[in-house]
Each structure stands twice: as C-alpha cells, then as structure tokens.
Amino acid sequence: MKNEVMTLGVIGLGRAFTLMLPTFVNHPKLQLVAASDPRQDAVNRFSTEFNAKGYSTAEQLCADPNVQAVYIASPHQFHVEHVKLAASHGKHILVEKPMALTVAACRDMIAAAQAAGVHLLVGHSHSYDLPYLRTREMILTGQFGRVRMINAVNFTDFLYRPRRPEELDTRAGGGVVFSQAAHQVDVVRLLAVSRACSIRAFTGNWDSKRSTEGAYSAQMSFADGTFASLIYSGYGHFDTDEFNGWWGELGQLRDSNEYGRARATLKKAHSPAEEAEMKNRRAFGPMGTDSFRLSPNISHNHFGLIVVSCEHADLRPMPQGVVIYGDEERRIETLAPPSVPRAEVVDELYNAVVHGKPPLHSGEWGLATLEACLAILQSAESGQNVPLEYQI
Numbered sequence: 001m002k003n004e005v006m007t008l009g010v011i012g013l014g015r016a017f018t019l020m021l022p023t024f025v026n027h028p029k030l031q032l033v034a035a036s037d038p039r040q041d042a043v044n045r046f047s048t049e050f051n052a053k054g055y056s057t058a059e060q061l062c063a064d065p066n067v068q069a070v071y072i073a074s075p076h077q078f079h080v081e082h083v084k085l086a087a088s089h090g091k092h093i094l095v096e097k098p099m100a101l102t103v104a105a106c107r108d109m110i111a112a113a114q115a116a117g118v119h120l121l122v123g124h125s126h127s128y129d130l131p132y133l134r135t136r137e138m139i140l141t142g143q144f145g146r147v148r149m150i151n152a153v154n155f156t157d158f159l160y161r162p163r164r165p166e167e168l169d170t171r172a173g174g175g176v177v178f179s180q181a182a183h184q185v186d187v188v189r190l191l192a193v194s195r196a197c198s199i200r201a202f203t204g205n206w207d208s209k210r211s212t213e214g215a216y217s218a219q220m221s222f223a224d225g226t227f228a229s230l231i232y233s234g235y236g237h238f239d240t241d242e243f244n245g246w247w248g249e250l251g252q253l254r255d256s257n258e259y260g261r262a263r264a265t266l267k268k269a270h271s272p273a274e275e276a277e278m279k280n281r282r283a284f285g286p287m288g289t290d291s292f293r294l295s296p297n298i299s300h301n302h303f304g305l306i307v308v309s310c311e312h313a314d315l316r317p318m319p320q321g322v323v324i325y326g327d328e329e330r331r332i333e334t335l336a337p338p339s340v341p342r343a344e345v346v347d348e349l350y351n352a353v354v355h356g357k358p359p360l361h362s363g364e365w366g367l368a369t370l371e372a373c374l375a376i377l378q379s380a381e382s383g384q385n386v387p388l389e390y391q392i
C-alpha cells in the first residue's frame with residue numbers, strides 16, 4: 001500500500017454506500033479495506049469484490065488496526081453510537097447526513113471526537129458539490145458585491161422512493177426535513193457566508209399513506225442581513241431537474257419521459273416489509289449494484305435550482321458550471337466534468353486525516369445544519385420564528 005493512500009472502513013453497506021462507491025473505488029488516494037453490516041450476504045460480497053475484510057458488527061470494524069478512517073452510513077438513529085465507537089478506537093470519521101436526530105447527540109459526537117483527537121466530518125452532503133464550492137470561492141473574492149438573497153428550490157420524487165418504516169416516521173428521523181433539508185440548508189449556509197440567525201417555516205404532510213413531511217418552505221435570516229428561501233417538495237410531480245437540463249442530482253443524464261416512475265414502481269410493494277425489501281434491492285448486496293463502474297457521461301452532483309443574488313450579479317451554480325448574470329453581461333464559468341464523482345468529499349477527509357487541515361464540514365458544521373433542520377420542524381409546529389444558537 002502506498003504511504004499517501006488513506007484506508008477506509010465502512011459501517012453500513014446500504015443505499016448511501018452505493019452512492020459513494022464510485023467515489024471510493026475510483027479516488028486515487030483512498031483504499032477500501034473493511035466493512036461491517038448485519039446483512040452477511042452484503043458483507044460477503046464486499047469482501048470478495050474488494051479483497052477486503054468483512055465484519056458483522058461495527059465494533060469489530062472499529063477495532064481493525066488497518067482502518068484509518070470510518071465512513072458511517074448506517075441509518076440516522078445509529079450515527080451517534082457509531083461515531084462514539086469509532087472515536088473510542090481512534091478512527092477519523094465521516095458520518096452521513098443528517099449528523100444525528102438531536103442537538104444533544106451532535107454535541108456528544110463532537111465531544112467524543114475531540115477527546116479522541118480525531119477528525120469528524122459530516123457528509124456526503126450536496127454542499128461538497130464542486131459548483132457550490134466554486135460559487136462560494138467566487139463570492140469570497142468580493143467581485144460581485146455582498147450576498148443579499150438566496151433562493152433554493154428542489155422538487156423531487158423523494159417520498160415515493162422505497163423506504164424503511166422509520167423513514168416515514170418524523171419522530172424516528174423520517175421525512176424530507178431530516179433527510180433533504182440536511183442538504184439544502186448545508187448548501188444555503190455555505191453560500192450565505194454569514195452566520196444564520198433564525199428560521200420561520202411551514203411543512204407539508206399531504207399523503208396519509210406516507211404520513212411524514214413531504215414538503216417545506218423555510219425563510220432563513222443571516223447576521224449580515226442576507227435572507228434565504230428554501231423550498232422542497234418530494235411529492236413526485238414537478239421535477240426541478242428540468243431546470244438543470246435533465247441532469248440528475250447524482251450527475252446522471254435523465255430521461256424526461258420517465259414521468260411518474262417512482263410512484264409506479266412503489267405500487268408493486270404491498271406492505272411495509274415488501275417496501276423495505278424493495279429498498280434493500282437498491283443497497284449493496286448479493287444481487288447488488290455495479291454502480292461503482294463509472295459512466296462515461298457524468299456531470300457534477302447538484303441539489304435543484306439555486307440562485308445567489310449578490311449586489312452586482314445573480315450566481316447560478318449548475319451541473320456544468322456557474323452562470324453569472326452580471327450588471328452588464330451574462331456568462332458561464334464552465335467546470336470540467338468530474339473524473340471521480342463526489343471526489344471533494346474524499347479530498348476534504350484526506351486533507352484532514354493526512355495533512356491535518358481542519359475540514360469545512362466539521363462536527364460543528366453538521367450540528368449547525370441539524371439545528372436549522374430541527375428549527376424548520378419546530379417553527380412549522382409553533383407558528384413562530386425560531387432563533388438559532390449553534391451556528392458558525
């Protein structure tokens with residue numbers, strides 16, 4: 001093994017893992033060396049496919065001395081336990097979004113990482129996507145004046161993708177606020193370049209068969225006077241990929257004629273157990289996915305329509321670059337297509353683990369985003385503006 005390669009162990013070989021697989025397999029500075037999952041068939045396939053260690057418990061994985069960093073992609077409710085476990089074994093950590101279900105759990109995770117002297121990063125979230133990082137760099141040059149307003153709009157079929165029962169129960173971390181606002185709030189916070197102060201929000205729960213939040217509309221205010229509007233619908237009707245030339249969230253080119261596919265597919269599941277089984281077929285397993293083989297035609301990941309209004313330009317990050325609508329001209333700053341999708345996630349983790357560079361998406365960053373997501377739920381419930389305490 002080359003010195004500069006970081007070794008990674010995985011906790012949870014489900015859907016999120018399959019989405020990160022193309023990154024893990026193709027990133028030159030990372031080697032997958034171990035994984036754990038209660039699904040033994042998935043572990044067996046992982047070991048064979050990647051010539052790596054397979055474990056049935058997270059504890060065994062964290063005790064493996066060959067693992068430098070752990071990617072935690074277990075369901076939300078296990079994040080706190082798995083982060084503490086990994087930290088207690090001295091492993092650096094990348095934990096999936098949402099970081100946890102409560103502010104207290106996030107604080108415990110941060111304290112555990114600090115006590116162990118390890119880096120804790122939260123991601124993947126779409127705020128790692130290159131078009132958003134590049135837009136932030138452009139904003140920080142000051143050439144467009146200060147950010148004044150951000151509009152973020154995303155319409156998807158999120159609620160009709162196959163789910164485990166707890167993913168449709170808000171009290172257990174279900175619904176679009178925990179799973180999708182975690183992306184959108186992250187992107188908006190990244191681009192606002194100021195500390196968030198408060199949130200006023202409304203949520204929609206419109207399908208009694210899937211009784212959790214499927215939509216929200218939130219207004220966020222920031223310390224420097226910036227205000228942002230965050231709108232999300234996962235009800236599978238209008239689709240904002242239309243605004244991105246039908247490039248999908250994962251950088252794949254979509255067929256615009258496949259209208260209503262998520263709902264139609266879901267009809268084939270006749271019980272929560274059948275639906276969970278349907279979800280499992282999208283996870284890594286014996287019949288698993290070949291998603292780690294790179295498609296030749298990919299763009300950057302994205303999270304719907306985002307427009308950042310600065311004093312002298314509107315900036316619109318898109319899958320192929322950033323469109324600048326300036327005072328006198330409109331132009332696009334093109335970004336080369338990614339050679340490795342979501343490479344920025346591994347880059348940030350690697351730079352923290354190998355070079356000691358403090359990560360942007362730290363535990364404190366993840367806590368701030370989770371606090372804002374919880375504030376969306378709280379504001380919708382109370383009808384009040386909710387002040388934010390843990391913003392950075």
Ligand SMILES: NC(=O)c1ccc[n+]([C@@H]2O[C@H](COP(=O)([O-])OP(=O)(O)OC[C@H]3O[C@@H](n4cnc5c(N)ncnc54)[C@H](O)[C@@H]3O)[C@@H](O)[C@H]2O)c1
Pocket residue numbers: 011012013014015016017019036037038039057058073074075076078096097098123124125164179279283
């Ligand atoms: N960033 C993204 O694009 C993205 C996409 C999907 C999911 N996620 C996040 O990833 C996490 C997992 O979601 P998912 O959709 O992959 O769920 P999933 O059900 O598909 O996968 C979870 C996996 O964890 C395993 N697991 C359960 N208990 C475990 C334990 N105690 N130890 C080890 N493994 C365990 C399950 O067997 C399963 O393989 C969630 O927090 C979700 O928000 C992120």
